[in-house]
Amino acid sequence: MDFPTINPKAQQFDAEVLSNKRVGSYNHMVFSVDEIASYARPGNFVAISVGGPGTSMVLRRAFAIYRATVKPDGQGLLELVIAPFGNGSTWLANRQVGDLVNMVAPLGTAFGIPTEPVRALLVGGGYGSAPLFALAEVLKARGCRVDMVLGASSAAKIYAPLEGKRSVSSLTITTDDGSAGTHGRVSDVIPGIIASSNIEIIYSCGPMAMLSAITNISKERGIMHQCSVEESMACGIGVCMTCVLPVEGEDGVVRMTRTCIDGPVMDGSKVIWTKSREIPDGVWGK
Amino acid sequence: MTFDFSTAMAGARFSNPILTASGCAGSGKELSQFFPLSELGAIVTKSIMVKPRSGRATPRMAETPSGMLNSIGLQGPGIDQFLENDIPWLKEQGVKIVISIAGESVEDYAVLARKVRGVAGITALEVNISCPNVENRGQVFACNPTTAREAISAVRRNIGGEVPIIAKLTPDVTDITEIAREVVDAGADGLALINTLLGMVIDTNTMFPKLSQKTGGLSGPAIRPVAVRAIYQVHAALPDTPILGMGGVASGRDAFELVLAGASAVSVGTATFGNPAAAMVIKQELEEICIQRGFVNFRDAIGFAHRAEGGDGE
Numbered sequence: 001m002d003f004p005t006i007n008p009k010a011q012q013f014d015a016e017v018l019s020n021k022r023v024g025s026y027n028h029m030v031f032s033v034d035e036i037a038s039y040a041r042p043g044n045f046v047a048i049s050v051g052g053p054g055t056s057m058v059l060r061r062a063f064a065i066y067r068a069t070v071k072p073d074g075q076g077l078l079e080l081v082i083a084p085f086g087n088g089s090t091w092l093a094n095r096q097v098g099d100l101v102n103m104v105a106p107l108g109t110a111f112g113i114p115t116e117p118v119r120a121l122l123v124g125g126g127y128g129s130a131p132l133f134a135l136a137e138v139l140k141a142r143g144c145r146v147d148m149v150l151g152a153s154s155a156a157k158i159y160a161p162l163e164g165k166r167s168v169s170s171l172t173i174t175t176d177d178g179s180a181g182t183h184g185r186v187s188d189v190i191p192g193i194i195a196s197s198n199i200e201i202i203y204s205c206g207p208m209a210m211l212s213a214i215t216n217i218s219k220e221r222g223i224m225h226q227c228s229v230e231e232s233m234a235c236g237i238g239v240c241m242t243c244v245l246p247v248e249g250e251d252g253v254v255r256m257t258r259t260c261i262d263g264p265v266m267d268g269s270k271v272i273w274t275k276s277r278e279i280p281d282g283v284w285g286k
Numbered sequence: 287m288t289f290d291f292s293t294a295m296a297g298a299r300f301s302n303p304i305l306t307a308s309g310c311a312g313s314g315k316e317l318s319q320f321f322p323l324s325e326l327g328a329i330v331t332k333s334i335m336v337k338p339r340s341g342r343a344t345p346r347m348a349e350t351p352s353g354m355l356n357s358i359g360l361q362g363p364g365i366d367q368f369l370e371n372d373i374p375w376l377k378e379q380g381v382k383i384v385i386s387i388a389g390e391s392v393e394d395y396a397v398l399a400r401k402v403r404g405v406a407g408i409t410a411l412e413v414n415i416s417c418p419n420v421e422n423r424g425q426v427f428a429c430n431p432t433t434a435r436e437a438i439s440a441v442r443r444n445i446g447g448e449v450p451i452i453a454k455l456t457p458d459v460t461d462i463t464e465i466a467r468e469v470v471d472a473g474a475d476g477l478a479l480i481n482t483l484l485g486m487v488i489d490t491n492t493m494f495p496k497l498s499q500k501t502g503g504l505s506g507p508a509i510r511p512v513a514v515r516a517i518y519q520v521h522a523a524l525p526d527t528p529i530l531g532m533g534g535v536a537s538g539r540d541a542f543e544l545v546l547a548g549a550s551a552v553s554v555g556t557a558t559f560g561n562p563a564a565a566m567v568i569k570q571e572l573e574e575i576c577i578q579r580g581f582v583n584f585r586d587a588i589g590f591a592h593r594a595e596g597g598d599g600e
Contacts (some may be wrong), residue, residue: 242347
């Protein structure tokens with residue numbers, strides 16, 4: 001039996017900050033990364049060392065890749081959207097142009113791209129929208145129709161840059177406080193869009209409760225759902241075993257599965273979504 | 287004169303003294319993408335149990351100042367699948383292998399030792415009798431001299447004569463030298479010091495413990511002084527028993543500190559989470575420090591902090 005291991009393209013390297021701009025509640029950062037950019041796929045993530053020499057922060061921070069591009073001169077660009085709420089992400093958001101940060105990238109699984117044109121709905125919660133714009137570009141290039149729903153607690157936490165919206169046929173915004181778009185949650189508007197646009201696949205990224213709610217909607221309607229999960233990680237490279245979720249494997253057995261290796265993009269219907277802080281019954285080895 | 291970086295523990299020889307720490311190197315395959323595993327003195331595998339184990343529910347991890355709490359709960363496939371899948375691949379890498387085992391009962395340790403006995407090419411056996419992430423703290427064998435002795439005796443009786451036994455102990459005891467004496471008397475050839483310390487973090491937003499199982503093992507540089515103390519005390523008490531030192535080693539300087547305290551080799555654990563290549567960086571730095579400080583043979587540095595004061599050092 002072969003056992004899963006990390007993204008074979010992953011490397012560890014220092015990346016220079018080329019740009020760092022505040023966008024709403026977030027920072028949009030661009031890094032110079034050489035050929036790594038050509039290996040990154042929508043859904044992949046990076047693990048970044050934070051705090052600098054002598055720091056008390058010993059663990060890497062994981063960020064979804066917003067966009068990876070290679071310029072005509074061969075320079076690779078890797079773009080991230082950072083929400084500076086903890087000490088680590090705040091340290092990163094405070095880096096200046098020209099600073100170096102240590103990265104391991106690209107990591108994890110990518111969103112699966114259908115071979116035939118399909119009607120896709122992309123759903124992002126908060127800065128979970130970040131990896132969806134590059135995905136939208138890829139899907140549009142394949143001839144897919146792309147609808148998008150972005151939800152957040154308030155307007156300032158919606159991340160939807162103008163250039164990102166070019167690949168999207170429709171964009172629906174929801175906010176918990178009604179400060180932008182529809183007053184409510186993404187799950188309130190998704191059924192209507194599925195019906196009106198004849199959606200065949202949902203891609204999502206955001207908080208676990210949102211992904212769980214979308215899984216229920218997609219299961220009821222027999223629609224595929226690929227979600228990028230968010231479980232806290234210590235290493236990002238599969239060695240610490242902290243980022244696990246109960247996931248049903250191809251053999252039908254539910255195992256505690258590393259989301260940094262078999263994820264972050266997973267088949268939502270295979271994840272055992274549970275709010276309780278317990279191992280669900282039936283999990284292998286419980 | 288060329289520097290001799292090799293070391294030995296209870297008859298097991300290592301080309302250099304930097305090993306991984308159990309539970310911090312995955313299956314080995316993950317780290318092999320960052321450096322050839324054969325560059326390690328040895329890989330210490332995750333502590334494997336008799337049966338498949340789901341481990342604990344999430345959250346399993348909380349970062350702490352200069353450290354982290356974990357409560358993985360020994361997630362793993364069980365000894366049979368482990369020996370079938372993980373070990374053959376590791377052997378192909380040309381890296382020395384130290385298998386780590388953990389049991390819930392004395393009988394488990396006997397079963398695990400018998401299984402490992404049948405495997406060729408194993409350099410040493412780490413007997414983890416100190417994992418803090420078990421349901422009942424009473425099950426931490428290394429917290430009690432009697433249970434510590436029973437577990438190690440069971441391994442000794444079942445492993446045969448060739449594979450050295452390294453008993454992994456917890457510093458969460460009143461007198462670690464008492465436990466060390468018991469397990470050495472019961473047949474341990476060496477000691478692994480130290481396992482994580484039991485800790486807790488309370489989330490001040492939710493006002494509940496942050497980890498699902500409330501407590502977890504504290505690791506990282508925060509615990510290094512505890513490791514240095516434990517190694518120093520045990521090396522003083524049992525100078526002929528080799529020690530695999532670990533606990534918050536994040537640099538060559540840190541590894542050197544544990545060696546001075548009495549470690550014959552050093553495991554790198556939590557540092558790997560922050561830097562996949564940590565073991566290689568630490569190995570190179572340690573070699574440079576030893577040479578800088580005038581050691582011709584790494585083994586001369588082991589326990590060097592115990593020398594009589596007023597000596598001229600070298």
